[in-house]
Amino acid sequence: MSATILIIALAYAQVALALAGVLLGLRILWGPRAQDRVLALDALYVAIMLLLLVTGMRLGTAFFFEAATVIAIMGFVTSVALAKFLSRGEVIE
Amino acid sequence: MTRLFPHPVLSLFLILLWLMLTRFSLGYLLLGTVLSLVAGWAYSALHSPRPRVRRWDVMPRLAWTLFSDIVWSNLTVARLLLTEGRSGRKSAFLRVRLNITNPNALALLAIILTATPGTAWVEYGSDSGILTVHIFNGAEAGHYRHIICDIYEPMLMEIFE
């Protein structure tokens, strides 16, 4: 019983997060401006990180947690560098 | 003591982070302590003045206000997004003159405002003291001005100034 509830909820979460990723991907493709793409990319990082966490829960393994941590850190560094680039035209001043 | 622990709060936080990421054991505690000490020295070489927190007892009240604010604005913004196009919502910029000048207080305010759905910190002119915030629902401008000026600003003043 509890396994059924959890599997349904986790499967729903996987579909919802994957769909969120697709929507954000469309925004990255459409733009129209660079800051829109960077914003969507930052949100995409978060969605993928959550998808990994949920997948790890569904498989009952903590393995995906490490990947989620790395993605969270990479997402932050990437987005800050891109935002810096957008406002100044160069990353390192 | 100050030379050994230039940033005690930062070092404690790093030890805790280290233990959370690994395992609570004596070996990891020792390793984490050494690492956090090195990180503290490195940080003080980068950024000399230590943030001075005058009153720690206001912190829980701030955290609780922030928590309830985030829950409430999550619901509001989710509802606005679902009814987008039908509700006649119009976003707006809000400019507020701030009295706090402490960089740490400003950084905390920036995190608070941006982490809460519905408000986004856009710009702050340190020479004019004017903060520009973008708010998702322009009809709520008075409400957000009240939240910034009358709730968060006095609390941050108590903590840092």
Add this chain to the structure above:
Amino acid sequence: MTALADVPLALAIPIAALVVLGSTLTLIGATGVLRLQSFYDRLHAPTLATSWGTGAIIIASALLFTFIDGRAVVHEFVIGAFIVLTTPVTLMMLGRAALERDRAEGGKAMPEMPEPDPSPDHGPDRGPDRGPNHGRSET
């Protein structure tokens, strides 16, 4: 799947509810990023995913692995704290970058700015000469 079957019902229901809540909020935020018309509006949508979207899923994950591993698993909260602390930095920098770009282009791209507080009811420490100049400086 054996691990999930052992979870008691009283724990399974809150975990399922939190997972559904978190993923739904993330999805709503993503539709906002896609559907909203202006960049400054879209700036608000991801905060749904990064506040309670992340929060709910992380609490659910911590609960589940605490039960499965039989000890307190709290390292999920490291990700949570990290996301909560770093997303504002990203969004703030993006907002400022967008404003600077709009300002540099000028004209119709520049959003309308209202005057700051009409009633300077507070701020005795600020002289009257501090007018609403558009001082652009580092925060």
